Amino acid sequence: MLVTFSVSQTTGVDDLKDSDLGAPVMLTDSNEVGPITSGGQLLGKLISLTLSDNDDGQRLATVQVGGICRLAIGTTYPTVGNRVVGGGSGTVKQAPTVASDPAGGNIARGTVLEVNGTTDCVILLN
Structure with a gap:
């Protein structure tokens, strides 16, 4: 979409x-x-x-904003099944485990379907 x-x-x-x-x-x-x-x-x-x-x-x-896309990744690199947040500098990274999520809930997004080393990942934007 x-x-x-x-x-x-x-x-x-x-x-x-x-x-x-x-x-x-x-x-x-x-x-x-x-x-x-x-x-x-x-x-x-x-x-x-x-x-x-x-x-x-x-x-x-x-x-x-929906569907499957490929995005550059930064440290902490996501693994298959992870959700992501911004990594800065045009990247995404593995979403942290946060005990104190902000009002409105956890901000992690997507489901990582594939990881290409330390370069990029394929994400289902759901």
Whole structure:
């Protein structure tokens, strides 16, 4: 499933650029996405951006929020069957076991179906 969002900004500059295509993203505000942070809740995979990197404030992001996708992984590497959270720097990592989950519940997302060494994993976004 693909959904379109506004792009978050820092000091008037879009936080997502063409170089981020294929990277995991998270919700940053209502109907707005940005790069995933370490420990952040995965929304999905950035599929496309409208316009060009020079069009700050006007771009829209298309994000895959359901189905199966491949995402880069960082330490702590997930294993098959794990759920994931943001690893920072365009990656996801194994979701931690947290005794004090935030209000609203555990933020881990997806089910890891395959792990390709320390490079990437295939995730069912469920």
